[in-house]
Amino acid sequence: xxxxxxxxxxxxxxxxxxxxxxxxxxxxxxxxxxxxxxxxxxxxxxxxxxxxxxxxxxxxxxxxxxxxxxxxxxxxxxxxxxxxxxxxxxxxxxxxxxxxxxxxxxxxxxxxxxxxxxxxxxxxxxxxxxxxxxxxxxxxxxxxxxxxxxxxxxxxxxxxxxxxxxxxxxxxxxxxxxxxxxxxxxxxxxxxxxxxxxxxxxxxxxxxxxxxxxxxxxxxxxxxxxxxxxxxxxxxxxxxxxxxxxxxxxxxxxxxxxxxxxxxxxxxxxxxxxxxxxxxxxxxxxxxxxxxxxxxxxxxxxxxxxxxxxxxxxxxxxxxxxxxxxxxxxxxxxxxxxxxxxxxxxxxxxxxxxxxxxxxxxxxxxxxxxxxxxxxxxxxxxxxxxxxxxxxxxxxxxxxxxxxxxxxxxxxxxxxxxxxxxxxxxxxxxxxxxxxxxxxxxxxxxxxxxxxxxxxxxxxxxxxxxxxxxxxxxxxxxxxxxxxxxxxxxxxxxxxxxxxxxxxxxxxxxxxxxxxxxxxxxxxxxx
Amino acid sequence: xxxxxxxxxxxxxxxxxxxxxxxxxxxxxxxxxxxxxxxxxxxxxxxxxxxxxxxxxxxxxxxxxxxxxxxxxxxxxxxxxxxxxxxxxxxxxxxxxxxxxxxxxxxxxxxxxxxxxxxxxxxxxxxxxx
Numbered sequence: 001x002x003x004x005x006x007x008x009x010x011x012x013x014x015x016x017x018x019x020x021x022x023x024x025x026x027x028x029x030x031x032x033x034x035x036x037x038x039x040x041x042x043x044x045x046x047x048x049x050x051x052x053x054x055x056x057x058x059x060x061x062x063x064x065x066x067x068x069x070x071x072x073x074x075x076x077x078x079x080x081x082x083x084x085x086x087x088x089x090x091x092x093x094x095x096x097x098x099x100x101x102x103x104x105x106x107x108x109x110x111x112x113x114x115x116x117x118x119x120x121x122x123x124x125x126x127x128x129x130x131x132x133x134x135x136x137x138x139x140x141x142x143x144x145x146x147x148x149x150x151x152x153x154x155x156x157x158x159x160x161x162x163x164x165x166x167x168x169x170x171x172x173x174x175x176x177x178x179x180x181x182x183x184x185x186x187x188x189x190x191x192x193x194x195x196x197x198x199x200x201x202x203x204x205x206x207x208x209x210x211x212x213x214x215x216x217x218x219x220x221x222x223x224x225x226x227x228x229x230x231x232x233x234x235x236x237x238x239x240x241x242x243x244x245x246x247x248x249x250x251x252x253x254x255x256x257x258x259x260x261x262x263x264x265x266x267x268x269x270x271x272x273x274x275x276x277x278x279x280x281x282x283x284x285x286x287x288x289x290x291x292x293x294x295x296x297x298x299x300x301x302x303x304x305x306x307x308x309x310x311x312x313x314x315x316x317x318x319x320x321x322x323x324x325x326x327x328x329x330x331x332x333x334x335x336x337x338x339x340x341x342x343x344x345x346x347x348x349x350x351x352x353x354x355x356x357x358x359x360x361x362x363x364x365x366x367x368x369x370x371x372x373x374x375x376x377x378x379x380x381x382x383x384x385x386x387x388x389x390x391x392x393x394x395x396x397x398x399x400x401x402x403x404x405x406x407x408x409x410x411x412x413x414x415x416x417x418x419x420x421x422x423x424x425x426x427x428x429x430x431x432x433x434x435x436x437x438x439x440x441x442x443x444x445x446x447x448x449x450x451x452x453x454x455x456x457x458x459x460x461x462x463x464x465x466x467x468x469x470x471x472x473x474x475x476x477x478x479x480x481x482x483x484x485x486x487x488x489x490x491x492x493x494x495x496x497x498x499x500x501x502x503x504x505x506x507x508x509x510x511x512x513x514x515x516x517x518x519x520x521x522x523x524x525x526x527x
Numbered sequence: 528x529x530x531x532x533x534x535x536x537x538x539x540x541x542x543x544x545x546x547x548x549x550x551x552x553x554x555x556x557x558x559x560x561x562x563x564x565x566x567x568x569x570x571x572x573x574x575x576x577x578x579x580x581x582x583x584x585x586x587x588x589x590x591x592x593x594x595x596x597x598x599x600x601x602x603x604x605x606x607x608x609x610x611x612x613x614x615x616x617x618x619x620x621x622x623x624x625x626x627x628x629x630x631x632x633x634x635x636x637x638x639x640x641x642x643x644x645x646x647x648x649x650x651x652x653x654x655x656x657x
Contacts, residue, residue: 315623317575321616324583325609350576 004029005121008048010039010065011083012057016106020052020083023110024117036060040068043075050121053100055084055091063098070099077131079124081116083108179274181208181216184267188213191269200255200274203248213270218244218252245274254281306360309353316353320346355418355494371410371502373527376451377403377440379417384438387424391436394428401439407451408527411502419498420453422491423518427457430516434458442524449524456517462510470508471496528634530556537645540656541592547585548645554581555634555641562630574633575619582611589652600651607648614640 007028011017017032024030031046033039036057043051051069055062062082069075079102082095087105095103101120104113173180179197183190193208201208201216214220239259244252258273323343330339384400391398409416420438427436437456442449462470470492499506499520510516531552539545558574586608593601618636621627 311623313576314619316619317579318616318619318623321579321612321619325612325616328605328609 005050006031006046006048007117008033008039008042008046008051010034010036010051010057010062011054012036013054016054020113023113027114028117036062036065039065040072040075043069043078044072047074048078049124050117051078051080052083052117053080055082055086055095063094066095066098066100077124077128079120081120083113176273179276181270181272181274182262182264183213183270183272185261185270186268190216191264197274200245200253200276201247202251207248216245217257218246242277254278302360305356309356309360313350313353313357316346316350320350355491358418358494371412373408373525374411374413374416375406376409376411376416376453376522377406379413380420380438380440380453383417383420383424386421387428387436387438390425391428394431396428396431396433397435399435399437399439401437403440403442407440407442408525409451409502409522410525411504411522412498415498415502419495419520420455422495423455423520426491427455427459427516431457431459434515443521450521451524452519452521454517454519456515458515461512461514461516462508463512467508467510471506528559528562528631528638530559531638531642539645539649539653541652543588544585544592544649544652547581547588551578551581551585551641552645554578555637558637559634562634574630574637575615575622578637579612579615582615586611589649593652596655598651598655604648604651607644611640611644611648 005028007024008031009017009020009024010033011020012034014034017034021030021032031042031048033042036059039051039053039060042048053062053065057065060068062084066080066082069078069080076099080100081102081104082092082100083104083106084091084095085106086092092103092105101123102116104116174194176194176196179200180194181190181197182192189212190209193205195205198205198208239257241257241259243255243257245255246252254277256275256277258275260271262269262271320343323339323346326339327336327343330336380402384398384402388398388400424436424438435458437454439456440451440453443452444450496506502522504520504522507519508516509519533549533552537545537548537552539548554577558577590601590605590608593604598604614636618627618633622633627633
């Protein structure tokens with residue numbers, strides 16, 4: 001029963017209703033209404049597929065019922081077939097005007113009714129299907145439309161973001177403090193430039209665009225073909241190099257270029273960043289010049305020292321010669337001491353000048369000397385013999401803590417002796433009370449043996465601030481009281497150089513007013 | 528300038544004295560050889576200083592020997608030594624005062640001085656040992 005179509009039949013005449021019911025009930029699920037007032041309610045509750053409606057009825061007539069049905073959303077699509085004894089054209093037309101789909105006049109033929117009924121049900125069914133299909137279509141279209149709208153919205157949003165970022169990058173490009181050129185790598189023509197680049201070239205944007213790479217830079221830095229031949233790495237990584245740019249007014253400007261290859265709209269391009277390094281170059285050149293000058297001055301100083309020393313040495317030889325003659329000739333008391341004084345002082349002066357010459361000689365680049373096996377123990381004994389009287393003269397205690405065995409090192413005898421004479425001399429010179437100690441010991445270092453010689457005093461010491469400077473030329477720590485300790489300040493410089501030349505090491509430990517200890521080490525050899 | 532070639536005339540006959548004379552001549556020859564590469568001031572100072580060193584030792588040796596041999600000429604010979612030293616001293620002052628300006632002048636004087644010493648001043652020793 002459920003599968004059958006539903007038909008609502010309306011007639012105030014029970015007999016007519018009955019006949020119709022019987023006619024239809026076999027094929028349809030039939031609902032019948034005798035009173036026209038019930039029709040709308042029944043239509044709403046049963047939702048028939050079609051309604052067969054009598055016109056002339058007490059109360060509401062069929063036209064009115066039809067109009068009511070058509071005015072309701074739920075029932076307006078239910079097809080209504082009028083069935084009436086009224087057969088005037090005007091009645092029939094009215095039936096259609098109020099929304100009927102057909103008009104059957106009574107008396108009727110059963111088959112006609114069945115056919116027409118079926119036709120309209122079928123029509124309504126089709127119509128419903130079409131409507132449903134249409135609705136589904138509309139629904140789909142709406143769905144797609146809203147999907148599209150979302151896409152459009154997203155694209156718009158992306159466009160906006162893109163434009164913002166493009167804007168940002170354009171600002172970065174155009175307002176960068178470095179000049180930036182975009183050069184087509186195959187034609188070498190400039191295709192874009194920022195305002196800093198325009199300024200650097202002292203030109204206009206338009207005239208910059210006309211130029212080729214070789215019109216802008218003093219030395220060329222590779223066309224695409226050059227870069228292709230080199231490795232991929234070169235092509236993708238930044239190349240930084242110095243160059244000069246040629247400005248519009250013909251001036252040249254020192255610049256640092258950073259070049260890298262980038263793809264712009266399928267074209268291989270060079271992005272060249274230009275940094276003005278005129279100031280930096282000037283500064284560097286100034287530094288180089290200053291360095292050259294100071295080296296020149298240093299050489300001049302060495303040459304001057306050497307010449308001075310030679311110059312002063314010459315008459316000293318005569319003074320020493322004369323004093324030697326006078327020592328022989330004059331035997332008078334008082335005068336002998338004076339002549340000896342002249343001779344000894346002259347000799348010391350000569351030694352100092354020889355030291356000065358050694359210093360300038362060591363400054364010469366191509367100086368060489370021969371290292372031979374020498375007995376360092378013997379040298380140290382000589383130093384002790386020579387220095388002990390000097391210490392005693394100043395009432396200082398002189399401690400000799402040297403190893404008695406003969407020990408050998410490779411070196412230059414005169415230099416080695418000079419090292420310890422200098423250090424001991426300084427110790428005596430800068431100590432007013434206490435002692436001077438000369439000590440040697442053997443140290444094992446890895447597979448070799450070292451001799452460690454220390455010269456220790458209880459003198460004025462060296463302040464921490466100046467301890468690193470003591471080996472520099474012409475420095476003497478006690479500047480404030482230097483009159484008490486006259487000397488050229490050459491001793492330690494030479495000592496250090498002599499130690500270096502003989503492949504030794506020298507250290508100093510000192511504390512202001514608490515004494516100084518110099519330690520020198522040399523590699524021992526077997527002899 | 529020619530070097531001094533050792534010849535029979537220089538021979539004294541005392542091994543230590545002859546050895547020292549040979550060293551002195553060798554020193555002078557060395558100076559002559561090196562003068563091309565040295566600056567004048569350096570040649571002057573070096574030559575005079577080294578010669579003075581060697582000659583002082585040499586004179587001490589000769590004077591000690593003469594005292595041992597009790598040679599009558601020893602006093603006048605000693606005077607010759609002092610004259611030698613004075614001459615070197617005077618050369619050094621002359622060089623300093625730029626009265627002598629080339630190494631050649633110095634070397635020439637030293638050469639004469641040395642030849643005089645070996646040939647003339649030491650004649651008494653030569654006579655004694657031959």
